[in-house]
Amino acid sequence: MLKIKNLQASTNGKSILRGIDLEVKAGEVHAIMGPNGSGKSTLAQVLAGRDIYAVTSGEVTYDGQNLLDMSPEDRARAGIFLAFQYPVEIPGVSNMYFLRAALNQVRKHRGLDDLDAMDFLALVRQKMKLLDMDETLMNRSVNEGFSGGEKKRNEIFQMAVLEPRLAVLDETDSGLDIDALKDVANGVNSLRSKERAIIVVTHYQRLLHYIVPDFVHVLYSGRIVKSGGKELALELEEKGYGWLEDTVEAGVGRSAGL
Amino acid sequence: MTAVKDTQDVYLSSFTEREKDFAAGPAWLNEVRRAAIHRFADLGFPTTRHEEWKYTSVEPIARVVFQPSPRDSAVTDTGALRRSCYFDLDCSRLVFVNGHFNRELSSLESLPKEVHAGSLAEALAGGAPVLEQHLGRYADFQDRAFVALNTALLEDGAFIEIPKGLVLEKPIYLLFVSTAPSGGQASVSFPRNLILAGRESQATFIEGYIALDEAPTFRTLGGGLPSPAQHASPSGPDGTYFTNAVTEIVAGENAVVDHGKLQQEGASAFHVATVQIQQERASTVSTRTFTFGGALVREDLNIVLAGEGANTSLNGLYVTFDRQHVDHHTTIDHAQAHCDSRELYKGVLDDHSSAVFNGRVIVRKDAQKTDSKQSNKNLLLSEDAVINTKPQLEIFADDVKCTHGATIGQVDQEAIFYLRSRGIGRDEARSLLTYAFANEIIDRVKHAPLRDRLREALFVRLGRGLRRKEA
Numbered sequence: 032m033l034k035i036k037n038l039q040a041s042t043n044g045k046s047i048l049r050g051i052d053l054e055v056k057a058g059e060v061h062a063i064m065g066p067n068g069s070g071k072s073t074l075a076q077v078l079a080g081r082d083i084y085a086v087t088s089g090e091v092t093y094d095g096q097n098l099l100d101m102s103p104e105d106r107a108r109a110g111i112f113l114a115f116q117y118p119v120e121i122p123g124v125s126n127m128y129f130l131r132a133a134l135n136q137v138r139k140h141r142g143l144d145d146l147d148a149m150d151f152l153a154l155v156r157q158k159m160k161l162l163d164m165d166e167t168l169m170n171r172s173v174n175e176g177f178s179g180g181e182k183k184r185n186e187i188f189q190m191a192v193l194e195p196r197l198a199v200l201d202e203t204d205s206g207l208d209i210d211a212l213k214d215v216a217n218g219v220n221s222l223r224s225k226e227r228a229i230i231v232v233t234h235y236q237r238l239l240h241y242i243v244p245d246f247v248h249v250l251y252s253g254r255i256v257k258s259g260g261k262e263l264a265l266e267l268e269e270k271g272y273g274w275l276e277d278t279v280e281a282g283v284g285r286s287a288g289l
Numbered sequence: 290m291t292a293v294k295d296t297q298d299v300y301l302s303s304f305t306e307r308e309k310d311f312a313a314g315p316a317w318l319n320e321v322r323r324a325a326i327h328r329f330a331d332l333g334f335p336t337t338r339h340e341e342w343k344y345t346s347v348e349p350i351a352r353v354v355f356q357p358s359p360r361d362s363a364v365t366d367t368g369a370l371r372r373s374c375y376f377d378l379d380c381s382r383l384v385f386v387n388g389h390f391n392r393e394l395s396s397l398e399s400l401p402k403e404v405h406a407g408s409l410a411e412a413l414a415g416g417a418p419v420l421e422q423h424l425g426r427y428a429d430f431q432d433r434a435f436v437a438l439n440t441a442l443l444e445d446g447a448f449i450e451i452p453k454g455l456v457l458e459k460p461i462y463l464l465f466v467s468t469a470p471s472g473g474q475a476s477v478s479f480p481r482n483l484i485l486a487g488r489e490s491q492a493t494f495i496e497g498y499i500a501l502d503e504a505p506t507f508r509t510l511g512g513g514l515p516s517p518a519q520h521a522s523p524s525g526p527d528g529t530y531f532t533n534a535v536t537e538i539v540a541g542e543n544a545v546v547d548h549g550k551l552q553q554e555g556a557s558a559f560h561v562a563t564v565q566i567q568q569e570r571a572s573t574v575s576t577r578t579f580t581f582g583g584a585l586v587r588e589d590l591n592i593v594l595a596g597e598g599a600n601t602s603l604n605g606l607y608v609t610f611d612r613q614h615v616d617h618h619t620t621i622d623h624a625q626a627h628c629d630s631r632e633l634y635k636g637v638l639d640d641h642s643s644a645v646f647n648g649r650v651i652v653r654k655d656a657q658k659t660d661s662k663q664s665n666k667n668l669l670l671s672e673d674a675v676i677n678t679k680p681q682l683e684i685f686a687d688d689v690k691c692t693h694g695a696t697i698g699q700v701d702q703e704a705i706f707y708l709r710s711r712g713i714g715r716d717e718a719r720s721l722l723t724y725a726f727a728n729e730i731i732d733r734v735k736h737a738p739l740r741d742r743l744r745e746a747l748f749v750r751l752g753r754g755l756r757r758k759e760a
Contacts, residue, residue, distance in 0.1 A: 079710045107712035119707040123725025129708070132721075136712035172725075173707075189711065 032057045032228050033078075033098075033197060038089035039253075040077050047073045049253030050089070055197070058225040062239055062264060063232045065250035066272040071232045072116055074250070075201040078230075079113035080106050093197065107133075108140035110196030114186040114203050121173035126185070129173050130155070130192060137193055158191040162218045163210075180211040187218040198222065199230045204238035216241030236268035251275050293351040297333055301326065303357065304441055314413055317421045325430050325440035332434040344645045344677045345616040349585055350559045355477035355531050357442075358387035366501070367394065370466060374745055375499050375551065379738040380462035381406065383447050387467055388478030388532075390445050399459060403452045406461055409481055410445040419450065424483050427537045427593075428565040435561045435587075439535040443481035446534075449494070453487040453541070460493035460547070460736050467500050467530055467555065480534040488541040488569075493736060494548050496564075498532055500555030500582065528555060529584075534562040540572035542596065547575045549739060553746065554582040556611070563589040570596030570625075577734050578605040578617070578634075579743055581750055586615040594621070594628040594656075605634035606730035608750050609642035609674075616645035623656040623686075630660075635730050636667040637723055637751075638674035648693065649681040656686045663693040668700065668726050720751055727751075 038051040047070045055061055065071050077084050078091070080103035091098040098106065121129070135145045146154065159166055162184045174182050183203055190198055200219065204212055219229065219242050231242055239247075239261065247263040248255045256275065257263065304326045311319055334351040335342040370376055383406060384394035390408035400406055412420060430437035447463045465480050486492055532554060540546040546566075554560045560583040568574055580586055592601050607615050621630045636644050646665045667676045680693035700722050708718035727747055734740040 081706055102715070103706060103709035104712050104714050107710055113710050115707065115710075119701075119703050121704050121707065121722070121725065123728050124721060129711070129713075132713055132717075133708075133711035136714075140712070193711070 032094060034090075034092045036090050038074075038077070038091060039087045040073060040084045041087055042073070042084050046087070047084070047253055048077065051250075051253070051255060053248065053255060055228045055230060057196075057228055059246065060223065060229045060231065060242065060244045062242075062244035062247045062261075063230060063250055063255075064234070064236070064247060064264065064267055066275075067234065069250045070253040071234075071250050072201055075113055075116075075199045075230075075232050078106075078199055079103060079111065104136070107193075107195075108137055110137075112190050112193055112195030112198045114183075114190055114198065114200045116201040116203075116205070118174045118177075118182040118186055120175045120177075122175050124173050125170055126173050127155070127169045130169075130189060133189070134192055154192060158188055158218075161191060161221060162188050163214045164188055179206045180208065183207055183215060184211060184218075187215050191218050191222065194222070196226065197228050197230070199232065201232045202234060203231075204233055204235060212238065213241060236264045239264045249275065291352055291354055293334055293348065296351055296354055297330070299354050300438060300442070301330055307357075307442070315416060315421065318413065318424070321425045322441045322443075325425075325437045326442075328430055329434055329437040329441060332432070332437060335434055341618065341647075344643075345585075345587055345614065347561070347585070347587070350531060350561070353475055353529065353531070355475050358389070358476040358478045358530075370394065370501055373499065373501070374742050375464070375497050375553065377738075378460070378462050378495065378497075378736070378742065380460040380495065380736075382462045382464060383407070384464045384466065385445060385447075385480060387476065388445055388465070388480055394464075400461070401455065401457070403455055404457065405448070405450040407448060408445055409443075409448040409483060412448040417448070419485070420448070420483070423485060423537065423539060424481075425537075427539065427567050428535050428563055428591075433563065433589075435533055436535055436563050439479045439481060439533050439563075442479045443535070444479060446481035446536075447484070448482070449484045451486045451490040451492045451544075454489045455487070455492075456490065457492040460495050460549075460739075462495045462497065464497045464499070465532065465534070467498075467532065467558065475529045475531065477531040477533060480532065482534075482536040484536070484538040484546075486538070486540050486544045486546045489543045490541065491545040492547075494538070494546070495551065495736070495739060496534075496536060496549070497551045497553070498534070498560060498562075498582075499551075499553045500528075500558060529557045529559070530555065531559040532562070534560075536562070536564045538564070538566045538574075540566065540568045540574050540599075542569045543571045544569070545573045547577075547735060549577045549734060549736070550579065550588075551739070551743070552578075552580045552582055552586065552588070554586075556582070556584060558583050559585045561587045563591065566590075566592045566601075568592065568594050568596065568599040568601060571598040572596065573600045575602045575733075576604065577730070578603075579730075579746075580605070580607040580609075580615050580617070581746055583615065584613060586613070587618070588616070589618045589620075591620045592622065592630075594623050594625060594630070597625045597627050599625070599628045601628070601630045603630070603632040603634070604730050604733050606636070606727055607634075607644055608637045608727060608747065609644055610639045610750070611642060612640070613642040614644070615642075616647075618645075618647045618649070620649040620651065621661065623650070623652045623659045623661065623689075625653075626655060626657045626659070628656065628659055630662070632661075632663040633730070634665045635727060636665070636676060637670065637727050638667065638676060639670040641671070641673045643675040644677070646676070646678040646695070647681060648679070650683070650691060650693070652682075652684040652686050652689050652691065654685045657688045659686060659689040659691065661689070661691045665695040666726075667695075667697045668723060669697060670700070670723065723751055724748070
């Protein structure tokens with residue numbers, strides 16, 4: 032579904048991603064872990080098409096299409112969803128209006144008719160329940176005045192409504208209490224299926240108790256330096272990220288031919 | 290080009306010519322007229338050296354010789370007017386065509402008998418004594434050339450009196466329609482309104498100024514984002530005309546008054562207006578000003594909190610394109626203690642348009658416990674748009690709360706990306722965010738039909754800007 036080859040990206044002339052290789056197949060859940068500043072969020076944003084990052088090298092294909100050529104909205108319509116680390120507040124635009132506009136765009140792309148108001152409402156209610164969200168949030172402006180937890184729930188709620196094929200969760204767990212974490216994980220797990228893939232970007236192993244990944248990758252200094260199964264996450268939890276430094280620096284030295 | 294001094298003389302000689310007609314009116318009014326024209330003769334048109342007109346040059350107005358609009362002005366195409374989205378706002382309606390009252394287009398059937406609402410000219414001819422007591426007593430013309438000119442040459446407008454304790458359910462709508470001038474003859478009208486809301490009364494007044502050919506026709510509101518294609522609207526006539534309006538409102542003790550102003554003049558029109566509001570003890574006034582049309586626009590809104598415990602809220606929205614210039618000057622005069630004022634004006638500026646916001650708040654020595662908040666927020670859609678925003682606080686009391694602030698910004702790129710990442714296209718995202726920014730003011734309009742039409746008008750205006758960018 033998603034193939035990333037030697038992806039390099041920079042912002043303001045500063046190189047952040049320095050050669051990412053990753054393949055994600057339908058039905059898989061991948062966790063990308065790493066210390067702060069390793070490039071996790073950049074990778075997530077580049078996949079969604081954020082233009083403050085310049086892709087300087089490499090390629091990304093999604094279902095065989097060149098993803099990097101697609102606009103953010105086309106990526107979304109094609110089924111890519113980014114749950115933001117810091118969801119944006121949009122005063123004056125109601126959640127309801129926003130989500131319905133988004134859903135109808137996605138449906139249009141899938142060759143479906145617009146959902147009428149009643150069906151939309153029914154869908155919204157069902158998904159809100161899944162995330163234990165207060166229904167009054169729907170009539171409020173997008174994320175405006177939401178608590179940190181409400182914002183993160185709202186991201187996963189949007190995801191549940193839009194039913195993407197490839198979901199990228201950018202530190203959705205950070206700042207959540209255990210109840211919210213469980214609700215969010217519940218929302219994500221409800222979407223797990225053979226047709227979908229999920230990339231969970233996280234600093235902590237905690238979320239991976241609830242969303243159990245098939246693969247774990249360690250991102251360090253803009254590269255994936257180690258990949259493994261779910262047990263790798265536990266290893267990281269135990270050892271922290273410090274131990275990486277020595278091994279990786281040595282590894283980088285080798286690949287550079289030193 | 291005619292020199293400015295010459296056109297001033299044209300107004301003066303026009304006054305002399307018309308004094309014969311005026312003579313038929315009440316003597317007290319003629320005295321006021323003469324004082325006003327003398328004042329205008331002394332003041333002349335303001336220039337940008339005048340502090341109050343620093344960013345707004347009225348030279349384009351002062352250079353044109355406008356003819357008084359003919360008394361028999363009539364709408365030739367009443368169908369077009371009736372189709373205008375601004376015609377039927379589910380209100381009692383007083384219609385003025387090129388400044389003159391038009392009974393056929395007006396609709397006053399649903400007004401309670403105790404309410405007086407009609408033509409000011411007719412009331413003056415009928416010699417209503419209350420007029421002498423109020424007309425021209427609030428809108429001071431000593432330092433205001435355009436108020437002086439209006440006062441000297443006023444002919445018609447609305448005179449409304451709401452008796453004590455009466456609660457009016459439907460708003461009264463004062464609709465001033467300008468028809469495209471025929472034969473390229475630029476005309477001027479001097480609408481003059483006097484509204485007296487009695488003690489403990491409650492009423493809503495809406496002033497509308499529209500060019501017949503500019504007003505979008507009503508389309509059933511549908512869901513969905515504003516899309517340019519849906520909003521084909523006729524391009525305006527190349528007709529220049531000038532509206533110089535003055536409205537005086539008195540909110541009696543404990544009265545609740547809502548005032549809306551919708552300005553959708555023609556693309557080449559000049560609109561200079563003063564709304565002067567006098568608030569008595571414990572009265573509550575809300576004003577909502579929407580400035581969409583006109584080439585050169587100046588709106589003065591002056592509120593005097595003349596009695597203790599009065600509350601006032603001022604909201605304004607201006608949306609400008611092309612080379613439009615709009616200038617809003619507001620003054621809130623806290624003359625007495627325990628009064629609250631809340632003010633929020635928002636602007637959306639595109640192309641080479643420019644705008645001025647000058648918000649003056651005066652807190653007099655006796656106005657202790659004043660609570661005043663003022664804010665002006667602007668969204669610039671183009672690098673060539675210009676906004677001059679200036680809060681002006683003059684505080685002479687020592688126990689007051691006063692805040693003010695102004696912002697100028699562009700559409701938030703992070704918000705655009707957020708919307709796009711959910712499948713909403715770039716132009717739609719931009720349009721949606723701009724709409725949301727402006728809609729905050731429209732949301733504050735209580736009368737639903739007006740609120741809907743304003744949203745419609747905003748769609749049209751934002752759609753028009755978008756369409757041009759695509760072209």
